[in-house]
Amino acid sequence: VGGVGGSSGTVCSTCRERRRVAPRGVVVSMVATAPPTGQKKLSKVEGIKTASDQLRHPLVEEMANDEQFITENAVQVMKFHGSYQQDNRELRRPGQPKHWQFMLRLKMPAGEFPAQMYRTLDDLSDEFGNHTLRATTRCAWQMHGILKGNMKTVMNRLMNVGSSTMGACGDISRNVVASPAPLTDSRYEHMRHYAKMVAEVLAPQTGAFAELWLDGEKAASVEYWKKDIDMKKVQNLIKKETGHNTVIADSEEPIYGETYLPRKFKVGITVPGDNSIDIYTQDIGLVVMTNKRTGELDGFNVIVGGGMGRTHNKESTFARTGDHLGFVKKTKIFPLIKAIVAAQRDHGNREHRPNARMKYLVDKLGIDKFRELVEEYYGAKILPFKRLPAWKYEDWLGWHEQGDGKLFFGLFVENGRVKNEGDYNLKSALRTIVDELDTDMVVSPNQNIILKNIKPEDRLQVEFLLKKHGIPLHTELSRNRVTAMACPAFPLCGLAITEAERHMPQVVDRVDALLARLGIKNSDIIMRMTGCPNGCTRPYMAELGFVGSGPGMYQLWLGGSQGATRLAYAYENKVKEADLEDALEPLFAMWALQKKRSEGFGDFCARAGLDAVRAFATEYELGSFSRKKKAPPRVKVSEKHMKSLKQMAEASGNSVQSVLDSILSDSLP
Numbered sequence: 001v002g003g004v005g006g007s008s009g010t011v012c013s014t015c016r017e018r019r020r021v022a023p024r025g026v027v028v029s030m031v032a033t034a035p036p037t038g039q040k041k042l043s044k045v046e047g048i049k050t051a052s053d054q055l056r057h058p059l060v061e062e063m064a065n066d067e068q069f070i071t072e073n074a075v076q077v078m079k080f081h082g083s084y085q086q087d088n089r090e091l092r093r094p095g096q097p098k099h100w101q102f103m104l105r106l107k108m109p110a111g112e113f114p115a116q117m118y119r120t121l122d123d124l125s126d127e128f129g130n131h132t133l134r135a136t137t138r139c140a141w142q143m144h145g146i147l148k149g150n151m152k153t154v155m156n157r158l159m160n161v162g163s164s165t166m167g168a169c170g171d172i173s174r175n176v177v178a179s180p181a182p183l184t185d186s187r188y189e190h191m192r193h194y195a196k197m198v199a200e201v202l203a204p205q206t207g208a209f210a211e212l213w214l215d216g217e218k219a220a221s222v223e224y225w226k227k228d229i230d231m232k233k234v235q236n237l238i239k240k241e242t243g244h245n246t247v248i249a250d251s252e253e254p255i256y257g258e259t260y261l262p263r264k265f266k267v268g269i270t271v272p273g274d275n276s277i278d279i280y281t282q283d284i285g286l287v288v289m290t291n292k293r294t295g296e297l298d299g300f301n302v303i304v305g306g307g308m309g310r311t312h313n314k315e316s317t318f319a320r321t322g323d324h325l326g327f328v329k330k331t332k333i334f335p336l337i338k339a340i341v342a343a344q345r346d347h348g349n350r351e352h353r354p355n356a357r358m359k360y361l362v363d364k365l366g367i368d369k370f371r372e373l374v375e376e377y378y379g380a381k382i383l384p385f386k387r388l389p390a391w392k393y394e395d396w397l398g399w400h401e402q403g404d405g406k407l408f409f410g411l412f413v414e415n416g417r418v419k420n421e422g423d424y425n426l427k428s429a430l431r432t433i434v435d436e437l438d439t440d441m442v443v444s445p446n447q448n449i450i451l452k453n454i455k456p457e458d459r460l461q462v463e464f465l466l467k468k469h470g471i472p473l474h475t476e477l478s479r480n481r482v483t484a485m486a487c488p489a490f491p492l493c494g495l496a497i498t499e500a501e502r503h504m505p506q507v508v509d510r511v512d513a514l515l516a517r518l519g520i521k522n523s524d525i526i527m528r529m530t531g532c533p534n535g536c537t538r539p540y541m542a543e544l545g546f547v548g549s550g551p552g553m554y555q556l557w558l559g560g561s562q563g564a565t566r567l568a569y570a571y572e573n574k575v576k577e578a579d580l581e582d583a584l585e586p587l588f589a590m591w592a593l594q595k596k597r598s599e600g601f602g603d604f605c606a607r608a609g610l611d612a613v614r615a616f617a618t619e620y621e622l623g624s625f626s627r628k629k630k631a632p633p634r635v636k637v638s639e640k641h642m643k644s645l646k647q648m649a650e651a652s653g654n655s656v657q658s659v660l661d662s663i664l665s666d667s668l669p
Contacts, residue, residue, distance in 0.1 A: 040351045041351060042350050042351055046350050048077065049171070051073075052077050054207075055081070055204070056206075062074040068097070068147070079171075080170030080260070081165060084105075085100060086102065086103055086492045086493070088101070088492060089492075090490070090491040102151055104151075105141070107140070107167045107175055107199070109176045109178075109196045110176065110442070111178065111442045112225065112442050114224055117161065119435070120157065120161050124143065128147070128153065131419070133417075133418040135447045136443070137485065139444065139445055141443060152212075152213060159214060160219050161221055162221035171265075172204055172260050172261060173198075177277050178277065179274045179276045180450045181274070181450070182442060182453070184404045185271075188271060193228065199267075202341065238254055243378045244377055246339055256345065259350070261344060262356035263357045264357070267283065268284075268286070268445075269287075273391060274391075274392070275565070276393070276395065276396065279303060279306075279391070281307065281308055281541060281564075282306050287303070287388065288300060299330045301327050301386055301388065303322040305323050306320060308539075320362075320363060325370075325374070325385070326384055327382075327384060328383065338377075339377035343377055348360075348361050390563065397410035406455060407455075408452040408453070409450070410448060412482045413426065413448050415504055416448075422470075429465055429469035432465055437454065439451050478508070483524070483527070484528065485537040486501045487537050488501050489532070490502065497531055497550060498531050498550065498553060511527065514588065518625060518627060519627030526542050526544070528541075533548070541561075542568060543559070543560050543601045543602030544557070544601065544602075545557030545568050552578075553575060558605040566602075569606075582622060585620075586617035592627060642656075645659055
């Protein structure tokens with residue numbers, strides 16, 4: 001469904017998801033070549049990318065000057081290097097310069113992060129950052145508060161210990177996400193392997209990173225995930241033409257070319273049933289398909305065209321769930337991925353950036369025409385999509401067996417922020433655990449942390465260290481709290497309209513209190529919040545989404561599913577923070593009164609529909625509903641009188657209550 005007001009939607013007979021309908025009569029040339037140039041004016045960013053000489057200029061020059069900031073052109077190039085320039089809005093003063101700083105985002109395929117890397121990152125955040133770390137919804141770490149003069153030192157140290165930020169941002173494939181569960185099940189092992197392979201096949205090849213941050217030298221250590229894959233095979237896959245015009249000959253960037261992709265590109269991979277990655281929100285979603293008898297990898301189901309970002313009051317922008325493209329055998333997965341990327345590279349919208357994501361190309365053509373376009377690049381027909389079991393939202397919190405005799409522990413991190421604040425000392429707790437137990441970790445797509453490879457005998461020590469540092473386990477918190485997510489928003493995100501991360505905890509408290517006041521039991525609701533409509537925490541897939549629409553105001557989105565397979569719809573456009581309970585009470589009351597047995601809030605809102613929900617809310621009188629049973633009136637009597645009442649009750653064969661009622665009836669008028 002599109003923006004506020006809604007766009008026409010349909011339900012896919014294959015996956016039963018609401019999505020936009022492609023317009024009829026769309027004509028496109030199904031030729032695997034770039035469209036003619038010069039016909040339309042390209043966006044400004046396209047010109048910046050062209051002039052950058054594969055992401056070098058003007059960043060090289062501006063990082064060497066004495067200014068505390070870089071210009072907008074350099075900012076666009078810096079994104080490809082894994083960093084965003086920010087300023088602290090709360091420190092702005094009239095007539096004073098802004099407090100410029102940089103946010104750094106790491107590349108971490110499948111979210112894996114070794115213990116020695118965490119030590120380095122933790123040290124850097126204290127030496128050069130704002131003393132916190134942020135787990136993102138794309139299985140990566142972010143570090144905030146780095147001054148321009150310290151950027152090269154930080155980047156150099158990260159790269160020399162085997163980490164990287166290359167590919168974490170920019171108009172290229174972003175960090176490849178995967179289910180965070182470190183299970184030894186063959187499906188999960190295939191998933192992790194291919195996440196790393198895809199990450200490297202779609203990695204930018206320019207030498208700009210080493211030139212700028214390492215002065216052209218090789219890093220002292222290769223990136224840690226590359227040790228798990230065949231890099232010679234990767235280089236062959238990058239450079240070899242595996243279809244028709246998927247590779248640009250004699251280019252420093254064989255897959256991307258000089259202008260890379262029209263916009264960011266997101267890839268996720270998981271196994272059947274495990275939808276911890278919100279697979280329908282990815283540009284490309286891959287599902288590992290194995291032989292049921294042997295466990296051998298057969299290939300992948302492929303989903304395309306998902307994406308969350310939109311712009312308020314612009315119906316041409318919208319959140320969208322992906323379509324089922326088809327199945328591909330394991331030997332053909334990389335030719336198909338390169339074909340999809342080439343289709344977006346050559347046919348994506350480079351004139352208007354708000355419509356540059358691949359979801360708009362898929363939506364414009366429709367999945368059948370898009371499949372035909374990809375097949376031209378691929379050089380073969382794509383096989384039919386294979387049947388899948390139902391998807392389930394998995395957060396992998398708590399203790400689990402890995403399958404190799406060791407354990408992993410899913411640690412809830414509220415809104416992904418690792419910090420020391422008051423009695424809550426998560427940053428110190430994690431560092432102590434890593435130092436004492438040498439624990440590797442995985443950052444999850446839900447902003448949580450998986451501590452893995454834990455010996456069973458160390459389980460109590462982990463729990464003790466968490467408790468010692470004031471860290472509650474997820475079982476000590478409401479389910480609504482542990483499934484909620486929020487983006488950073490204020491004070492550093494330049495796109496934020498209102499609060500998110502700092503505000504979400506109290507919103508969860510207020511929702512829990514409201515549900516308790518109404519007496520609604522079994523009231524688990526997946527809630528997500530963003531400070532703007534770009535959708536970083538995927539609020540349009542939530543059962544209840546809060547999307548910043550003005551200072552202290554939010555759009556309310558209803559009807560996503562707990563399995564994260566259905567888009568929500570916009571219910572209200574500008575709900576003031578102070579009016580939150582008044583806006584939500586009618587919705588919860590309607591759910592309690594009209595839901596089917598065990599029907600979740602999102603499923604109910606989707607079934608009821610926008611019109612019915614609004615009609616009920618319009619007629620609803622605040623305070624008129626409660627499922628709480630009122631306690632019967634009580635009368636206190638002395639021990640002497642109670643003894644007499646019991647004797648009378650025993651003699652008459654009646655209850656004490658009946659005897660007392662009879663006495664009161666005879667005595668009172």
